[in-house]
Amino acid sequence: MKITHIDIYRFSIPMEPFVIATGTMDFAQNVFIRVYTDKGIYGVGECSAFPMIVGETQETCLAMAKDFAKIWIGKNPLDIPTRMADLLGYADHNATIKSAFDMALFDIAAKAENLPLYKFLGGTKRPITTDMTIGIGTPEKMRDAALQYQTQGCSILKIKLGKDVHEDIKRVKVIREAVGSNMKIRLDANQGWSFDDALLALGSLADQNIEFCEQPMRTWFDDKLPELKLNVPIPIMADESCYHHHDARQLIERQACTYLNIKFAKSGGILEAQKIHEIALQHGVKCMIGSMLESRIALSANLHFALASPNIEFFDLDTCLLGHVVDPVVGGLTYTGYDLHVPDSPGIGADADAEFLKSCEHWRI
Secondary structure: OOEEEEEEEEEEEEEEEEEEOOEEEEEEEEEEEEEEEOOOOEEEEEEEEOHHHHOOOHHHHHHHHHHHHHHHOOOOOOOHHHHHHHHHHHOOOOHHHHHHHHHHHHHHHHHHOOOEHHHHOOOOOOOOEOOEEEOOOOHHHHHHHHHHHHHOOOOEEEEEOOOOHHHHHHHHHHHHHHHOOOOEEEEEOOOOEOHHHHHHHHHHOOOOOEEEEEOOEOHHHHHHHHHHHHHOOOOEEEOOOOOOHHHHHHHHHOOOOOEEEEOHHHHOOHHHHHHHHHHHHHOOOOEEEOOOOOOHHHHHHHHHHHHOOOOEEEEOOOHHHOOEOOOOEEEOOEEEOOEEEOOOOOEOOEEEOHHHHHOOOEEEO
């Protein structure tokens, strides 16, 4: 099997503004690709640029996608490690756009075996429930959002913090009082606190029954994570501090966190995500599967991967529910309330809607 051509689309999804500590997104800066082969099989991939976290924009993703596509023409898509090594040999970093290419290869490989991706990866179905994320706003607006999600059957909240530590403490306490003691609450500061802020916030929230806090400090304070972990009562999850399996190894060896967050936009896709998962599994460190602002295409790939990764215990696969104004996807994962289900069709089981693609800027390599 050989790659014949690759289609690249500017896959912009309008959405309601979403606020985190490092910035605001008012549309999903996504890129969609199709990798075609001489056997009549094509694979799909999607990535979501989140520049204030990963450093890639939609424009940089599109530029690199055109270069990456040229490298792959005429090559075997089933040799996934070698194809991804081709991209690494051309350019380091750029994990977000690499994840779309990685995803398309796994889609092709699973389709070639006529298996849904989770079975191709050796997984089986199990119950999966996503959390729902509340962007930063006034304590009252965040409380109202929490109550609305609770009314709709949500059982797990993820609260974005990191703008002002004293206001953050108030945000959490107001939400906890409103939703009661049974609802799970997770925190995500998105690097917004200093070491002292993190000590204050996580110490002050010790009695609020918090499941964990993601990425309390900037990555340049990673050397202080072990000290923070020792001195706060709330478990720490590394997110922006963990891009690849070498990051995972160092975090675990230094006892810098309790949990790890795996995202394809950081790891570069499934191949590297598997390595992070394996290291975490060997050391008994549970993982979350997370996401940026992807549509149900990439979220479907995330769910397939999670079903084949027994050490993934936490699920943050709500991005298309966070204000996407349109759903540009055919097939793919579905939601029953906040429970997730993946199709049993071959490959990822999701594709872009043909009508939506007509409105997207398009390149063929």
